[in-house]
Amino acid sequence: METSSGNLKRVTIEPVTRVEGHGKVSILLDENNQVKQARLHVVEFRGFELFIQGRLFWEIPVLVQRLCGICPVSHHLAAAKAMDVIVGADRLTPAAEKIRRLMHYGQFFQSHALHFFHLVSPDLLFGFDADPAIRNVIGVAKKFPDLALQGVMMRKYGQEIIKATAGKKIHGTGAIPGGVNKNLSVDERDFFLKDLEKMVEWSHGALKIARDYTIEHLEKLAPFGSFDSNHLSLVRSDGAMDIYHGRLRAIDSKGNRIVDDVDYGSYVDYIAEEVRNWSYMKFPFIKALGPEKGWFRVGPLARINACDFIDTPEAEKARKEFMAVTEDKPNNITMAYHWARMIEVLHSIEKIRELLHDPDLQGKDLVVTGERRSEGVGLIEAPRGTLFHHYRVNKNDQVEMANLIVSTTSNNEPMNRAVKKIAEDYLSGNEITEGLLNHIEIGIRAYDPCLSCATHAMGQMPLIVELFDCNNNLIDRKVKN
């Protein structure tokens, strides 16, 4: 809990989610009603690291994905990659790696589509200040029915890919230590080829909406919740974007490389986590820069900024256009996350197309093992950013230690900064306005944080906003459902 003393006022905004994660925004004002401090308090994921201790290592990819219902594949694969190290599978069979990649691209496709169409599109299509009664997914479905249908069908397509590779749309079992438990049948492949080009076309459409909106409103969006930051991502050893596997790279806001070409197995030498007494979520930072300057952003924006190129032609074209806005320097605009996210949607469907035409997917050699190890690190680029899984396993095959750094944790400091910036720009007086609520919500939403998972379905985040004076007396309260 934040503290207030002297002539300070405290504003509390409490987003209440229905499933996992629980977040609250509090803004501390000074006597002149200027924003002194803004904090996003998040309670999520704690406990998993502890209660998986003692469980058998092959259970972990299936167990730990229960962290989340939106992108469980990320946890499933990150844990499986860590367990690959444990079982000594240094190189998976082509079939196994490609099935896992297909699963992951399918997940990116569905997760990004869900976020963009169901959650973000109302803000972009109706405007930030539009009536919340129509600025939601139902409003989109009424006014833009074709677009709403595309969102649903794109999500379904990605979910079906997950089902075909993991066995279930949510919480499957496909990735096992050292490989996968099934390949893709010819029938399954043909099923996906049927609608593939339509998905490519719709991805272009979604990208165009995000791009056009950003370009048209650049003047307003550029400063909106924006700030200079470091960016961290996995990139392929040749510098290409690679969301399944790569080496760690961190750049600063100008594009200088702080960490580059690092084997993620030694991430502990480069990344540390700070605990602060007012939040259950830790604050990761780049060791070389320290906690004050070493925080970084992850996710679509960080990935586009950190990579040298994208290895699929249409997405690469889109990346170049994106980078041109900031003259090939890193883009630090918070709202550019949406554009970056849609570039990744296009990249994902291009990768899915590439994979579906690859006969390795019908391969029968699915699992390899090698020399058993006691410690394994698995990293993956989850839809929301770099995801770290780190385990130690004892000689009896039981997990002794687990450390997870989830994407939303890395974006903790950036989201706090975004909220502070928005509060500074949009809070006036000691009354909570609809505008302030909307804008804070939109700023947080750009990061697609896990704490908003449960609000995807409704297309908006329920908020309770409370305004306290310097003596902690409640002087205003607004509830938005």
Add this chain to the structure above:
Amino acid sequence: MSDKVDFIIDGEEVSANPDQTILIAAEEAGIYIPRLCAMKDLVPFGACRVCTVLVNGRPQAACTQPVASGIIVENSSDKILKIRRTIIEMLFVEGNHYCMFCEKSGNCELQALAYRLGISAPDLPYLFPDRKVDATHPDILIDHNRCILCGRCVRASRDLDGKNVFQFVGRGLGKEVQVNSSAKLAATDIDVTDKAVGVCPVGALLPKRVGYRIPIGERLFDHNPIGHEIETNIHNSSVKE
């Protein structure tokens, strides 16, 4: 072989050998009586009581109760289904059964019975007992959280493997399966190829490092409910006579 005896199960006339149990006689007639402790090649034990049927109105374990001429057996009346559901629920709540990540999911007889009997969540309160995992053996593990005390491993090790690795100790809620070593499983002479390792109906006694190898869609109960093979007469008797 002596003369056949005739009796009634759920209104259907069944003819059986007089030395058969109700469970076997029903099975040969294509009628599935749910069971967890009963298994082919293992002596009937009457431990789990899931096969409870009403014989002339009295609850009896079908796996141990011999047939008799003229008896009226209820296997699917509302009354017996209610009893059976309660027994299954008790098995769930007195252990720690987390199907969502259990490697036996889809191949688990307890889970399959819950599905067959329409139990989505127990009405009884969970006990959340503090139970241990014995993973000391290089190739086999015991997760006591999931043990339902059916005694299949006890009987299989003793009667089929000739090793007597497992035994029951304690009483009531304190009852558990223990290994015949003051140390743990690693100190016994069990081997991963022993029949005992393959008989567990749940995820309590398992070979190591093979979990989740069977993809969803190809597991035992992914497409048909437990008992389907008996009801469709696909296989021969699955339980020892």
